[in-house]
Amino acid sequence: MEESEIATQKEIVDNKRDRDSTETKTNEAKGEVSSQMSDPESVCKPPGETEVRFNRMKLFEKVMQKSLERFIHDASFNRFASIFRPLYKKNPQRMESIYKQFKDELQKAIQEDINRLIEEGQLERKFNELDKLERAAKNNPDPAWRPSGVPEQDFCSFLIPYYQKQDAYMRLELKKIQAENADLAQKVQAGRESIAETENRILATVDEWKASVTEFERLASSLCPAKVFDV
Incomplete structure (x- = not known):
């Protein structure tokens, strides 16, 4: 009973810490956005500087990092201990050490997979090509292609x-x-x-x-x- 209460308190503390870090990042992001909106020069920047500020590759990395953090957060110690409850009851400290090692190895493996995906998929080059297509589309007065709703015609x-x-x-x-x-x-x-x-x-x-x-x-x-x- 005491062990479950300790685990519950620990989960509450971890959740509070994660919420605090999330709120801090959100406030920082809001501050950056507000500073960009308040600065008229930043709105009227040339396309080159806008690309540097809104880099698709950096945005992708941030999204993947945020998803990884959310995934690691969902894989909490309580869930891990509930699966191996007999071992946890025998040695809680050892189980916590095993969980930390498991979490570090899992995060490292996922990060390596993400890096391999970026490298093998040549995402940076593809994002640059997407930027070029977007700029070309802005300079093209003709309307972009849209599906007609008839698959046969679209396919043809x-x-x-x-x-x-x-x-x-x-x-x-x-x-x-x-x-x-x-x-x-x-x-x-x-x-x-x-x-x-x-x-x-x-x-x-x-x-x-x-x-x-x-x-x-x-x-x-x-x-x-x-x-x-x-x-």
Whole structure:
């Protein structure tokens, strides 16, 4: 009974401490906002300074930090002890030490996961791209796209431009391939003509060689008759 009362008092003190810290942060945030609203120069800052003040990455980190603090706060010692009540009854101090270690390790693991998410997801670069899109949208007088309420039309309006770009790309590639094929066909035709000319030269050379052999045989037979060599 006394242990439950001590745990209850401890939870009340922890809750009061968390509320005080939350109120302090809220008051500080309100003070920053009021100072920004009271300063007319801050309202009329250029877009570059406004980006520095309202950085999406910093805002994301604050939101994740606040969510982590709320999650750790919900994982209170009383809930932890209620799960392991037999162990808590045997050694409350040891259980409290285990809870502190568990809370620290849990917070560290979640923070590492958040950092890994920011790094692998390249959130900072994506947020910068979002800022660029927002600035481009402000400078664009045309109304932004909104869903029509008919999924088929919205789906087609998204896919048709994509397929049109793909069609234009394929047509361009087809023209390139056709031009390459035409060039290759000209080279093949030129090669065939060269081979035909070479064959003609070879045939002409063979004919000349045959004629020269025939002429040589004729001359040889006229200069050396066969009867001269008869015994």
